[in-house]
Structures are given as structure tokens and as C-alpha cells.
Amino acid sequence: MKDLSIPLDIDNLKVISQTLDTKGNIIITVESICTKTTCHKCGKDATKRYGYGSLMEYRHTSVFDTPVILRIKPVRYECEHCEPPGTTTTERYNWVAEGGKITKGLEEYLLRCVINSTIQDVAKKERISYKTVQTMLNNLIHREIDWSQYSDLETIGIDEISNRKGYQNFIAVISAKDKYGNLTILDVLDSRKKDDVLAFLESIPDHLKKTVKQVCTYMYDGFVNSAIEVFGKQRVVVDRYHVSKLYRGALDNVRIKEMKRLKSILPSEEYSELEGMMWILRKQYECLSKEEKRKLEALYKHSPLLKKAHSYALKLTHIFNTHHDRKSAMAKLDRWIISVEKIGLSCFNTFIKTLNKHKGSIANYFKNRSTSGFVEGLNNKIKVIKRRCYGFFKTDSLFQRLTIDLNGYRMLRL
Ligand SMILES: [Zn+2]
Numbered sequence: 001m002k003d004l005s006i007p008l009d010i011d012n013l014k015v016i017s018q019t020l021d022t023k024g025n026i027i028i029t030v031e032s033i034c035t036k037t038t039c040h041k042c043g044k045d046a047t048k049r050y051g052y053g054s055l056m057e058y059r060h061t062s063v064f065d066t067p068v069i070l071r072i073k074p075v076r077y078e079c080e081h082c083e084p085p086g087t088t089t090t091e092r093y094n095w096v097a098e099g100g101k102i103t104k105g106l107e108e109y110l111l112r113c114v115i116n117s118t119i120q121d122v123a124k125k126e127r128i129s130y131k132t133v134q135t136m137l138n139n140l141i142h143r144e145i146d147w148s149q150y151s152d153l154e155t156i157g158i159d160e161i162s163n164r165k166g167y168q169n170f171i172a173v174i175s176a177k178d179k180y181g182n183l184t185i186l187d188v189l190d191s192r193k194k195d196d197v198l199a200f201l202e203s204i205p206d207h208l209k210k211t212v213k214q215v216c217t218y219m220y221d222g223f224v225n226s227a228i229e230v231f232g233k234q235r236v237v238v239d240r241y242h243v244s245k246l247y248r249g250a251l252d253n254v255r256i257k258e259m260k261r262l263k264s265i266l267p268s269e270e271y272s273e274l275e276g277m278m279w280i281l282r283k284q285y286e287c288l289s290k291e292e293k294r295k296l297e298a299l300y301k302h303s304p305l306l307k308k309a310h311s312y313a314l315k316l317t318h319i320f321n322t323h324h325d326r327k328s329a330m331a332k333l334d335r336w337i338i339s340v341e342k343i344g345l346s347c348f349n350t351f352i353k354t355l356n357k358h359k360g361s362i363a364n365y366f367k368n369r370s371t372s373g374f375v376e377g378l379n380n381k382i383k384v385i386k387r388r389c390y391g392f393f394k395t396d397s398l399f400q401r402l403t404i405d406l407n408g409y410r411m412l413r414l
Pocket residue numbers: 039040041042043044079080081082087
């Protein structure tokens with residue numbers, strides 16, 4: 001028997017019990033181990049217990065895609081300093097995010113998910129309300145930054161969130177990864193206008209600006225240009241993730257058009273053989289199974305255009321996956337553009353325009369091969385861990401076996 005334990009990651013809590021509710025949520029009943037709170041009237045410590053407030057529930061980070069809800073009865077304290085006596089204060093928690101519905105741990109996780117995604121998608125995936133995610137973002141917008149808590153900002157990341165339902169279409173998230181790899185959110189801007197991003201970057205104190213080795217940014221003119229204005233061309237890197245998103249998008253468009261065309265000309269039996277191509281085209285060729293390779297060959301036979309577009313997309317990925325110095329990477333990119341234009345592959349036209357415009361910043365990637373921590377680092381780590389876990393458990397009724405030990409670790413018996 002093996003135990004897999006995942007920390008609750010919250011100090012000052014004692015786990016009392018855990019159970020599943022009728023909706024399949026994991027309900028963890030907890031208790032605070034604090035022995036005092038700050039009196040809301042006089043600001044001194046109130047230590048005399050005075051019953052409980054009403055039961056509260058906070059969403060915490062999910063376990064294996066199952067929502068976790070922390071249930072707690074807040075302790076009330078009576079102040080012994082106030083005159084006349086009788087002032088009571090209900091304890092507050094430093095692990096609850098502003099807005100009062102979710103934990104800070106979940107807030108941080110959601111923020112990572114929402115970057116380069118949409119609020120809708122994240123709300124749906126995490127089974128949390130759209131409003132909760134939006135409140136979280138609104139609370140983070142233009143908050144006061146205490147620069148004194150930072151000693152270095154090695155990598156600054158500028159990413160965006162699209163917010164289709166709200167008033168603003170885009171929100172910019174500015175993060176920093178220090179030299180030890182610690183990732184923090186510096187600010188959330190409710191705009192992606194150049195002026196706003198520029199104003200923020202300029203507001204970074206000079207001594208911290210000097211510690212910035214690179215600014216990894218989403219390939220959006222307003223972001224790239226303001227970063228260059230403040231930090232100079234040498235330090236601005238367009239995240240390769242965004243580059244690949246663009247040329248993969250171009251390939252997807254070809255695939256969609258070609259599949260439509262094939263559907264209209266091929267017998268339905270033959271066409272059905274070709275379905276499910278999206279992931280096959282997105283994978284590295286070496287990672288394809290025999291069956292997938294066979295499917296791909298069949299598709300190539302029917303669509304020489306898709307074959308060409310796919311092979312050029314793979315060539316580009318290969319350039320990014322190989323170690324080059326900046327200069328030879330630039331030359332490789334140039335050669336790629338020339339040969340695409342030579343064979344008349346028009347599907348990459350828009351991409352090539354963007355590539356030419358930001359080529360310098362894109363090629364800076366090859367100096368340190370860095371990306372904004374959010375995009376490739378943490379998000380991927382989380383996904384990989386999850387995927388591995390799925391491999392382990394498959395469809396087992398694992399939640400029956402989930403227990404919480406007294407240190408607040410979620411224990412899974414296998
Ligand atoms: Zn008091």
C-alpha cells in the first residue's frame with residue numbers, strides 16, 4: 001500500500017473531517033488553531049473566546065479535478081481592553097482571498113490558468129462561477145505594490161487574459177520571476193493599451209529595473225513596444241509559446257478548410273478514417289503512434305497542401321527546439337520565410353508579417369531560451385503532474401480512499 005499525499009498548503013488550520021457531498025465535492029471541515037484576533041474597535045488582541053460565527057465555506061484548489069470546499073466555523077472573541085466590555089470580533093483568515101469566496105491558494109492557481117485563456121473557459125473547467133473568477137481579477141487590478149518586498153525581478157512576464165463577457169476585452173497580467181525562480185504577480189491592468197503598460201513598467205523603481213535581465217512578453221505591439229521603450233531591445237523576448245500559437249493557428253485554418261473540402265469529395269467511409277487529425281497535427285512527429293502515422297500518411301495523400309503546411313510548421317518548431325545562437329537563429333528564420341514564399345504557401349502570410357515585425361525580439365529567445373514562467377513553466381508542470389496521476393488511477397473510485405491526516409495532508413491510499 002502506498003500513500004500519495006498532497007499538502008493543503010494552509011497554515012494555522014486543523015483538519016477535523018472530510019467527506020463527499022451529494023454533488024461529488026470534497027468537503028473538508030477545518031478549524032483554526034489561532035488563539036486570538038484583532039479587536040475591530042480598539043485594534044488590540046482579543047483572546048477571550050465567545051462562541052462561533054456562522055458556518056463559512058471557501059473553495060480551495062481541486063484534487064484530481066474534484067472541487068474541494070473548506071468548511072469552517074469562525075471563532076468569535078471578546079475584547080478585554082474595550083470599555084464598556086462586550087465588543088466581539090469574529091476571526092479573519094489570511095488564507096482567504098479578497099472577495100471572501102475562495103482561498104488564496106485557489107486564487108493563485110486560477111490566475112495561472114486564466115493567463116492566455118478566457119475567464120469563461122477557466123470558470124467552466126474549474127467548475128467555479130464566472131463572477132468569482134471576475135471578482136478575483138478585479139480585486140487584483142491596480143493594487144498597491146509594495147516594492148520593498150522585492151530584491152530582484154530577473155524575468156518580467158507580460159501576458160494577457162481575454163475577458164469576452166466584460167466591459168474590457170483584454171486584461172494584462174504582469175508577473176515577475178526572481179533569480180530563485182519564485183513567481184509573483186506584480187499587477188493586473190484592465191487594459192492592454194500601450195500607455196497603461198508603459199506607465200506600469202516605468203513605475204518600477206530604478207534599482208529594480210536594473211535587476212531585470214529579460215522581459216518575456218505576449219506578441220502584441222503595445223506590450224512589445226512599451227517593453228522595448230523601458231528596457232531596450234536587447235532585453236525584450238517574445239515568448240515562443242505565442243509565436244507557435246500563431247503558426248499553429250495558421251495550420252489549423254488549413255486543416256479546417258481541407259477537411260471540409262475532403263468531406264465533400266470523399267466517400268463517407270474514407271473520410272471518417274481521417275477524423276481526429278487536430279491532435280495528430282499538433283504533436284511532434286516522433287511522438288506519434290504507428291496508427292497515428294498511418295492516418296497522417298493517408299491525409300497527406302489526399303491533401304498535398306496540408307502536407308506542405310504541416311511540414312513547414314514542424315520545421316519552425318524544430319528551429320525553436322534546437323540550440324542556436326541568436327544570429328544563426330535569425331538566419332534560419334529568414335531562410336524559412338524565403339522558402340515558404342518560394343513555394344507559394346500563402347497560409348502563413350499573416351504570420352510572416354508578424355514574424356518580420358518582431359523578429360529581433362523573437363530571436364532574443366535563443367540567447368537564454370526563456371519564456372514567461374506562467375506560460376511554459378508552472379502551467380505545464382501542473383498539467384504533467386495531473387496527467388501522470390490520471391495514468392495511475394484511471395477510473396478507480398479514488399475519492400472513497402481519500403483521507404486527510406492531521407497535518408492537513410490529503411492522503412490517498414492506493
Ligand atoms: Zn477592543
